[in-house]
Amino acid sequence: MTTACASALPTTSIAASPASFTGKPCPSRPTPPRRIDMLKSLMAQEARSAPHVLRSEAARWQRQAIEVRRQVAERPTVVLLGRGSSGNVCSFAAYLFALQTGRQPVEFRPWLTTQPLPEADWHDAVVYALSYSGKSTDIAASAEWLRARGALVVAVSEADSPDAHLIKPAHHRIHLGCGAEQAVPATKSVIAQIFVAAALAGYDIELAAEQTAACMLHIDADGIPAQLATFLAGARTVTWLARGPSYGGALDAALKLQESVGIPAFGFSTAEYLHGPIAAASPADRVVLFTASDESMESKQAVAAALLARGVPFICLGCNQTPEAQLPLPFPEARWARTALLAYLAQLTCATLAERSGINPDLHPSLRKITQTH
Numbered sequence: 001m002t003t004a005c006a007s008a009l010p011t012t013s014i015a016a017s018p019a020s021f022t023g024k025p026c027p028s029r030p031t032p033p034r035r036i037d038m039l040k041s042l043m044a045q046e047a048r049s050a051p052h053v054l055r056s057e058a059a060r061w062q063r064q065a066i067e068v069r070r071q072v073a074e075r076p077t078v079v080l081l082g083r084g085s086s087g088n089v090c091s092f093a094a095y096l097f098a099l100q101t102g103r104q105p106v107e108f109r110p111w112l113t114t115q116p117l118p119e120a121d122w123h124d125a126v127v128y129a130l131s132y133s134g135k136s137t138d139i140a141a142s143a144e145w146l147r148a149r150g151a152l153v154v155a156v157s158e159a160d161s162p163d164a165h166l167i168k169p170a171h172h173r174i175h176l177g178c179g180a181e182q183a184v185p186a187t188k189s190v191i192a193q194i195f196v197a198a199a200l201a202g203y204d205i206e207l208a209a210e211q212t213a214a215c216m217l218h219i220d221a222d223g224i225p226a227q228l229a230t231f232l233a234g235a236r237t238v239t240w241l242a243r244g245p246s247y248g249g250a251l252d253a254a255l256k257l258q259e260s261v262g263i264p265a266f267g268f269s270t271a272e273y274l275h276g277p278i279a280a281a282s283p284a285d286r287v288v289l290f291t292a293s294d295e296s297m298e299s300k301q302a303v304a305a306a307l308l309a310r311g312v313p314f315i316c317l318g319c320n321q322t323p324e325a326q327l328p329l330p331f332p333e334a335r336w337a338r339t340a341l342l343a344y345l346a347q348l349t350c351a352t353l354a355e356r357s358g359i360n361p362d363l364h365p366s367l368r369k370i371t372q373t374h
Contacts, residue, residue, distance in 0.1 A: 042182050043362055044347075046181050047344065052213075054212060055213050057176075058195060062199050065199030071171075075152060076103060079146060081127060081139050083136055084186070085189070085193075085255060086136075088251040089130055090128075092247070095248070096198055100201050108142060110141065125146065126151065127147070128156060129155050129156065132176065133157070134158070134161075135165050136166065155173045158179075174196055185256050185361060228327060229350075229353040237264045238254070238263055239267070240290065241270045243270050243271065244335075247267070248339060253342060254267040260354045262359070282310070283312060285312055286314070289316045
């Protein structure tokens with residue numbers, strides 16, 4: 001497999017390694033254990049099924065997306081609908097559609113449908129509504145609201161029943177086919193939605209799916225999630241930073257940590273982080289910096305320098321050819337597919353951290369698998 005990797009960050013940006021956690025350069029990189037941790041949670045089991053889902057479903061997703069794109073070719077306005085993890089996938093998808101068309105999609109806010117708005121014509125719009133269960137009431141209501149105003153609705157869901165809330169207003173449906181997901185934190189369904197969104201944006205996903213699946217298995221076998229969990233243990237807060245399409249992955253990594261371990265967590269773009277949030281960072285916090293290989297380096301250099309100056313422990317996840325990456329990762333060739341790697345790594349890291357802490361990541365007294373909001 002070909003692995004792309006851009007020029008490295010300067011040595012001043014080296015983050016804390018799992019061995020030091022000091023925010024200073026570490027002279028050597030720990031050798032990852034060649035084993036897969038025997039995690040017991042449903043969250044971990046469901047996350048680990050993602051490579052199989054990619055290999056078994058990507059070709060079908062591609063075919064169905066091509067047909068949907070043919071049907072909506074005359075509708076230049078893209079509207080993205082989703083809550084929670086599905087909403088984070090929408091943030092990811094917004095970058096991909098903009099990169100392909102030059103037009104920024106609308107990430108629609110369901111609250112708007114509860115307000116007395118002026119009449120508007122949505123006949124030029126296609127709505128991609130994402131919901132694993134198909135039972136997200138406000139997403140379904142928003143899809144129905146947009147359809148009533150002329151939009152064409154495409155549901156991306158695991159739901160099979162035509163009576164599911166989201167399926168009713170949909171003109172077309174792409175079935176995720178990822179199977180039952182019982183743990184509250186979404187895992188394999190997030191990976192599936194990432195690839196379906198990429199296909200709907202016009203990307204070829206089949207080779208990327210195969211490469212990403214192989215990278216996921218390699219990351220797990222090398223014990224990368226366990227090492228990242230060690231780095232995050234005891235943190236007051238955790239911030240995940242990324243840029244471009246991977247910003248959606250950073251958002252979902254933060255959500256997973258909140259849901260599974262109960263640690264306050266945040267997701268920002270590396271540039272946005274410098275516009276205020278970094279002021280709250282202290283040595284009691286942890287920062288995870290995800291570095292895709294072909295991005296502009298200026299914002300990462302600035303963030304790394306600022307974190308070093310504040311004594312904030314941070315770690316860089318990057319290409320396995322980048323010396324400065326404390327946890328080097330294998331990358332698929334497609335840049336957008338690296339977001340799925342970040343999501344997968346975060347899922348297994350959170351499951352590991354939860355089990356080490358004696359927490360059941362599958363259930364939370366304040367959360368349900370299906371959240372119905374209005």
